Amino acid sequence: MTSLNRSISFKHRAAQISSPRLSRKNCISWLFRALIVIGSSISFLLATGCGYLYVLPNLTHAFQDHDYRFPTSKKCDMYDGNWVVEENSSYYPLYNASDCPFVEQGFNCLVNGRVDQDYLKWRWKPKDCNVPRFNVGLVLEMLRDKRVVFVGDSMSRTQWESLICLLMTGVEDKTSVYEVNGNVITKQIRFLGVRFGEFNFTIEFYRSVFLVQHNWTPENVPRIVRSTLRLDKLDDISEEWIDSDVLIFNSGQWWVPGKIFGTGCYFQVGRSLQLGMSITTAFRTALQTWASWVDSTINPEKTRVFFRTFEPSHWRNLTLRQCNVTKLPLLEIEGKDIISPYSDIVLDVVKNMMVPVTVVHITPMSASRSDAHVGTWSDRPSLSDCSHWCLPGLPDIWNEILLSYLLDFNEPD
Numbered sequence: 001m002t003s004l005n006r007s008i009s010f011k012h013r014a015a016q017i018s019s020p021r022l023s024r025k026n027c028i029s030w031l032f033r034a035l036i037v038i039g040s041s042i043s044f045l046l047a048t049g050c051g052y053l054y055v056l057p058n059l060t061h062a063f064q065d066h067d068y069r070f071p072t073s074k075k076c077d078m079y080d081g082n083w084v085v086e087e088n089s090s091y092y093p094l095y096n097a098s099d100c101p102f103v104e105q106g107f108n109c110l111v112n113g114r115v116d117q118d119y120l121k122w123r124w125k126p127k128d129c130n131v132p133r134f135n136v137g138l139v140l141e142m143l144r145d146k147r148v149v150f151v152g153d154s155m156s157r158t159q160w161e162s163l164i165c166l167l168m169t170g171v172e173d174k175t176s177v178y179e180v181n182g183n184v185i186t187k188q189i190r191f192l193g194v195r196f197g198e199f200n201f202t203i204e205f206y207r208s209v210f211l212v213q214h215n216w217t218p219e220n221v222p223r224i225v226r227s228t229l230r231l232d233k234l235d236d237i238s239e240e241w242i243d244s245d246v247l248i249f250n251s252g253q254w255w256v257p258g259k260i261f262g263t264g265c266y267f268q269v270g271r272s273l274q275l276g277m278s279i280t281t282a283f284r285t286a287l288q289t290w291a292s293w294v295d296s297t298i299n300p301e302k303t304r305v306f307f308r309t310f311e312p313s314h315w316r317n318l319t320l321r322q323c324n325v326t327k328l329p330l331l332e333i334e335g336k337d338i339i340s341p342y343s344d345i346v347l348d349v350v351k352n353m354m355v356p357v358t359v360v361h362i363t364p365m366s367a368s369r370s371d372a373h374v375g376t377w378s379d380r381p382s383l384s385d386c387s388h389w390c391l392p393g394l395p396d397i398w399n400e401i402l403l404s405y406l407l408d409f410n411e412p413d
Helices: 001-019 022-068 136-142 154-168 279-297 341-348 364-369 394-409
Strands: 081-085 121-125 147-152 176-180 191-196 201-209 213-215 226-236 245-249 265-269 272-274 304-308 315-316 357-360 373-375 385-389
Touching: 001 081, 121 394, 136 154, 136 394, 147 154, 154 191, 154 201, 154 394, 201 394, 213 279, 226 279, 265 279, 279 341, 304 394, 315 385, 341 357, 357 394
Parallel strands: 147 201, 147 245, 226 265, 245 304, 304 357
Antiparallel strands: 081 121, 176 191, 191 201, 213 226, 265 272, 373 385
């Protein structure tokens, strides 16, 4: 019995302890499994790290693109902001005017002797968003097969020149960009059109400083009347503006006593001469005529309509042609420069229209930019100019804002 118990006890312990060879196999198996787990963990960490390094920049780029393409959110007032120095010193200016044959010599301030370039380094910063960075490739593709039309005064022509120069920076073959009639850019020509052959679109300008008809020497009127503005009839070239894809209007610089009453020009509605009508009342009447024409003529499914508001001048003494070009933007702005009756009338008329019109309200933001005017750096340095703007310069910012609306408009819902 004793030997039987010992035998059972021995067998039981032998089963528990096992042999040294069996224990070594189990140890190797355990180590192998552990190595697999460790290796898998390391592989996972490496894959995660590499994925992070790859995905993060692309996510950042995606968010930047998103911000670029949707700057005109209803949550953001594009015109409530401040001028700040652009941190990226290589971003502005966006082009070299000497490389753009469509800039008038009088606006190329750097070539005309302006030494300081601080006026080129300011960026408009809305409080709740950013004006998107100019992406020439994106804009060129957006405008492919399109027709863009500017209508207005010389300020409109300056913005037209600015947009062409911006877009030319993305065109390899510069000879594929040309004025359709071979015209040199001057202020006397009523129509100018530049074609981008590679992308099959045109950027056009129609000179119409009042937007309504200007008629010379009507019959049976007082001697002081040399011409009239027909406030009830849109400019006789208005048929040329139809069927455009983008239509940008501007008016205001000519609606002043010197350029109207001082030249013997008075207002007319129908056959009635309105000698006592004020300029602001006449401007509102003309804008209502313009609004009726847009509502009855423009197809909003095809054409996106804009109206850019009045641009402030910075004359110290306009009569003596004394200019006030500063080195930096103004810190304090007078109320008359921020609040323009012309801009207010545009905003009031547009809100009652049937065809959607986007107002590019640049009046307040431009009021502080007394540093950006042509001054004496024009092709006629003996005449100061505190109405027009240097190129490159402030009109480029207007176009960046304009393009932000167009990019947002062309996004699929």
